Amino acid sequence: MILAADPLLVDGIDLTVVLIVLLKAGVAFALLLVAVMLVIWFERKLISDMQNRIGPALAGPWGILQTLADGIKLFFKEDLLPTRADRVVFRLAPYLSIIPAFVAFAIVPVGGDFSDGGDGTVSMFGRSTFLQVADPPVGVLFFLALSAVAVYGVMLAGWSSGSKYPLLGSVRASAQMISYEAALGLAIATVFLSSGSLSTHDIVVGQSATTWNVLATGIVPFGIFLIAGTAELNRPPFDLVEAEQELVGGFHTEYSSIRFALFFLSEFMNMITMSAIAVTLFLGGPAGPIVTQRVAWVWPLFWFFLKVMAFLFTFVWLRATLPRFRYDQLMDLGWKVLIPAALGWFLLIATLDVAADLGWPTIPVVIVGVLVLWGGASLLSGAVRKAQAERLEEADRGADETAGSASGLGEA
Amino acid sequence: MEVAVFIVSAVVVLSGALGVLLARNPVHAALFLVQTLFGVAVLFVLLDATFLAAVQVMVYAGAIVILFLFVIMLLGVDRADDLGIEPIAGQRPLAAVVGMSLAGLLATVLLVAVDGLTGAPAGTPIGDAGDNTRRLGEALFTDMVFAVELTAILLTVAVVGAVALARRLSGPMQPLPVVAIAEVDDDPDEATGDDS
């Protein structure tokens, strides 16, 4: 049974190893909790700035302890359980939401020297190890699997509340998450193609040897990943899940107190994890110049968190800037644009790989590839247009037929 | 270690499977199914098939059961069914007999063949955990390439079928059948099944 290629685990497992693993897990846990606290504050403060408000300012310096205050308040609130709720599932759902959020972070390499062919091992209590909690050989799939599981939290929370708004919110959420997971996965598949591995550690190593994947895969998958990732996180402009005007609060309407806090936490934690994964897959993870040799181990950590911050800023920026999508637009974007685009790009990159391998000339291959993609795209758009025209025609005819016949009640 | 993991995940798998059968509420049954699938994923990890484990969770737990839940929730059948009525008389005892005999058959197979279960030489192992993704990919492009290509047709058929069935026609529908009760029939569920 091989769980990881970490050099720590290669030479058998003794007490030190166990302690190191526990330490890493504990640090990651604490780090995430603190980070979430700060990110919530960061988001509120940043949005206030963008909207010419002050934002939280009273708790602690610059209001930095605001989240803590909110947390304590939530903790002391009454824990409500709706009468029509499914008790077991209602209690289970928040944990299904937060545990994947925590666990997914385990595969992210947060530090270690990857420059000059370094493989990112650091020395810890005399053992060499990676600065990530685990490095399973199918690391990125592990992340995708967990993000698939995270859907359950949302879905079951809405269903078990026994109330219609949460149910609608959760059905929306899970439809959205499943739809965009496909685009997300296809974008990541391009990364596999250029890195030749599923392990996050190997992907980072591969990027430090050549170029970062954001360039190696030709930017498009990165863009798709960002969009699909935002949708996967249910963040604006894809936050239909909790559209207040339509659904009150979405799937967590009936939740209060600590359970609500768990959902809140997991939402932001997912945001951090998604940023960290994006950094790992596309931006070389902790790679970056080692500026001073004295505390060299700090620099990878610094670069890593700097890149993550950039993503977090983008997410907040998007929220402050963009209006919410309409639901059909959301689905159109996911199914008719992002998935075909990601798939087409994947095929193109694969073709180029094969061409390079077989020594075919690059430029004709690119031209033919682009032409084929263009042909596919025009076929798709032609079919979509034809279907739309047909539907409109059908609707007209239907309207003519039912005009006059009294029944105004559709099946809701 | 391996034995311990095996026992734990076996318990998880089996209790999940039992839960699927015994849960009154369809949503709970679906959740037990997820539990079973997770247990199976752990068994895959135990067998060094990490890729399969991840795909198992992604595809089954992440997509298929979600869709089950979707249907259950949207159709509003998420309440416990009244199982008191037996639509076809004698069906349940018969089902019990058939089910027991099938279970008995398989149990006999396992018990009779304790040490010579396969009789066949064990296949070559598919490589260590890091390598089995590659080996799987190679198998898909060499030995199993035809099966992979066929899957394309299969999926197209499924998509075409789904779209064709989801279509709503304008214009009149056929009237419902005028109940075929008078018909002499060998099939007992015909009389009760047509009242929709």
Place this chain on the structure above:
Amino acid sequence: MIAALTTPYVAWWALVPLITFAVAGFLLLTVASLVRRLPAVLAPAWTAVAGLGVLLYLVPMWSRVGRDGADSFLAGTVGVDRSSIFVTGILAVAVIAAALISRDYLPREDLPGVELYVLLLMSAAGGVVMASANDLIVLFLGLEILSIAVYVLAALHLRRIESQEAALKYFLLGAFSSAFLLYGIALVYGATGSTNMVRISAFLAQNVLVDDAMLLAGLGLLLVGLGFKVAVVPFHAWTPDVYQGAPTPVVAWMAAGVKAAGFAALMRVFVLTLGTYVSDWRPAFQVIAAATVLAGAVVAVVQTDVKRMLAYSSIVHAGFILVGLQAATDRGNSSVLAYLAVYAFLTVGSFAVVTVVSGTGDASHGLDAYRGMGRRHPALAGVFTVLLLGQAGIPFTGGFVVKLGVLAAAVDGGAYWLAGVAMLAAAVAAFVYLRLLVAMYLEEVPSGTETSGAVPLGALVVAVASAVIVLVVGLVPGPLLDLARDAVPVLVAG
């Protein structure tokens, strides 16, 4: 970096039928999704041409296999031999017939769209895969392509609730049987270490299993799974309901195509792959065959709905084919193939007539609709008469020739009692067809039923052509029997 993979050898010439069906389906789908208001005749014509093309291509393929011998390719997962070509031919005929019948059926029922033809072509592709699979997984995939397409086809009469009901029943039972089949494949794999039929048969030929419980269990489950598809007793319960509810052209395809592919699969799996275990599975086959012919014939007699009647008669036919199959000899195999061929013509012809008689709404299937047909539609009634006599196995029709073939094969193998039972059942079943004939010729037209107008061309062509072929085979059986005799199924290592 791409590791140097040696990609398997592909005999493209042998894949042409499969590719033709699949690509024809894909192209039709693409065109239909881009062009509004396709001419109504395009899709059926396209489908029929694809079927005809395959049929014509099979001629050079047949002689090539005769010259070079059977072949196996794509890492030994697909094979080509004359039996698979023969079955492919039957499938092509069934596709053409179903397309021709549908040509007037869909406009009559005011059903838009080309899905019926697309799914028909795709399910034919699945059938071709089943007929030429050399690997249990490939066989399963072919079966699923075929079945899933047919489940949807059964529901395609979107204006009839019975059609949906039929599809649902078929789907549930079919999915259940697929699970049995998969379980069987898994157990056989466990027992023999391979899913490749060639390797399984080689393994079983060279080794004697100390403990074959697992193999036998797998074998039983395979039988259950495939038995559902070809509808033999006790796995037949879906047949009457599905035949009754599904759109009639689809039923023609179901009865002719699906059954041919299913029996081809049964032959490949049991006779070829598990031939060494023939003494274990033959008794089961014999019991099932006897039960099938008897139950089918007896229950058919009491039906009042013609589609149900024909459904039970198709069960009887399945039993007869099984009678030939259980012999597990060359003679048995060729009798099975000949039976499948003649049965395909009999059944598509019959259902073509049923389609015409059913009238708008595809609803009038009672015996009433047939009363007095001899006076209203003498030509159609005449054709139907030939087809019914063929189904009954009256001498000088193809039905007699092939029934004789399977019985001879059974007697050859020493299964006298089975041959006796089958003959008894044939006599009982003949009564069913006689009843229809009586209704057509000797009973009065019930008042109120109006004579329907002209008979649509497509269905007429199918009905007449099948009747002619059935007669010709009955009078000059030599060519068909020779073809069937030459169509030896073999498994070759790739």
